[in-house]
Amino acid sequence: MLKIRFAEDVEEEQMSSVYIDAFEFKRDLNDIKRNFKIYQRLNEINRGGCLVAEHEGTIIATGCYVDYESYTWIGSVAVASKFQRKGVGTVLMLKLLDMLKGRAKSFGLDATSAGERLYKKLGFIGEYRTTVFRLPEERSNIFNIKYKVKEVENLPEWILKLDEEASGGKRSHVLKTFIENGSRLLIVHGKGYALLRGNRIGPLIAKNAKIAKAIIVKAIELGAKRLIVPEANEEAIKLMKEIGAQKRYSCLRMRLGKRRKERISFVYSIISYAKG
Ligand SMILES: CC(C)(COP(=O)(O)OP(=O)(O)OC[C@H]1O[C@@H](n2cnc3c(N)ncnc32)[C@H](O)[C@@H]1OP(=O)(O)O)[C@@H](O)C(=O)NCCC(=O)NCCS
Structure with a gap:
């Protein structure tokens, strides 16, 4: 039973x-x-x-x-x-x-190839691939860093706004829970932020690729090894090539119901497959 x-x-x-x-x-x-x-x-x-x-x-x-x-x-x-x-x-x-x-109103998930057929039967449709990239171990071959990245402890209001604009949802409770559980918060003031959770980056939200690059370099210095890039963000994929990040595996992002209003050009890493 x-x-x-x-x-x-x-x-x-x-x-x-x-x-x-x-x-x-x-x-x-x-x-x-x-x-x-x-x-x-x-x-x-x-x-x-x-x-x-x-x-x-x-x-x-x-x-x-x-x-x-x-x-x-x-x-x-x-x-x-x-x-x-x-x-x-x-x-x-x-x-x-x-x-x-x-x-x-709507549901989202990242499907493995094993899960994809099950979700399709339930009415989910594919949106774009989300791909795990392994970051280079050294930051010494990454040049032209234009922004200063700071580590801060508390989530300022501008991050919550930027995150909502990028993701189309209210995620402050999840971001706060991660920080309370030891995640580190990296920012370029007013322009971009990332959480470093152990050796993973996610999310990484930035207004352009130069800001994202500066945050990634700082994260590598602090031990970051991987992130998950939405392939719908072409600038993010170009950035992965530029810094020599290696593709590992990917999932298919799927949704059921209304499309959420995300600004994918700001999303350089999702949070995780588990949390969106
Ligand atoms: C993906 C996963 C969650 C699916 O769970 P599951 O319990 O195996 O799913 P179901 O049994 O409901 O359906 C799977 C298939 O078995 C078939 N099936 C269901 N009952 C069956 C039965 N009694 N006899 C034979 N086949 C059956 C279904 O029709 C379906 O077939 P399809 O893939 O050809 O469409 C599971 O395989 C899993 O945990 N995989 C590894 C982790 C993973 O990838 N998770 C998904 C993350 S997005």
Whole structure:
């Protein structure tokens, strides 16, 4: 018997095991646990959370969401390998969409090739690819840095405005939660910002490629290794070539419902596949 229910605060260990098994990841377990913890923090303020599917008392699937007001993001959809292709993913997604449809005008997600067919059947359409790039280890071959980048502790109002203009949603609760959980905030005052979360950059929002480049260089100095670029932003793709970043893998960004009003030319990195 399959039971779909809300995840509880103490279950990130089991959810992370399902996730690692589903994606066959070698990634750091703590990193994945942190991802589920952030959803739980968002659940406390009623702006996100996770559903799990339980089979004989064991969690076998996860599916999470974040509410950005004008749209809702769906992430961390995973079914343990033994239980895949049995309809679990479809049931979980239908339950998630049904639960959220009253409050969301549209949904977005980044689909792996395994997920794409499932989401298409549910009515999602493809928008553009989002691609993981590995950054160069040294910044010494990146020239012409025109802007001064500062690290700050608090989120000023201009960042929230810029972020909303770029993403088309209200994401301050997610940005604040990341910062409270140790992410570092890099800015070019009034023009661009990024979060450095461990060795990942995301989001990186900037008014032009020169600003984005300065922030990336600073992030590399602080240990950044990767970011996820929306391929619809041609300037961002050109910048990746210029600095010698290497393409790794990509997902298809998909949506269900109304198109959100994003300004993709400002988006040099999304937050993550899990958070949009
Ligand atoms: C992608 C994923 C979430 C899908 O979950 P799932 O439970 O396998 O999905 P479903 O079983 O509902 O559907 C998958 C396929 O199985 C088929 N299927 C469903 N029930 C079936 C059954 N009883 N017998 C045979 N096939 C069945 C579906 O028709 C579908 O076929 P299609 O791909 O040819 O369209 C899961 O495979 C997974 O976790 N993959 C790895 C992680 C990942 O990529 N996650 C997605 C992130 S966007």
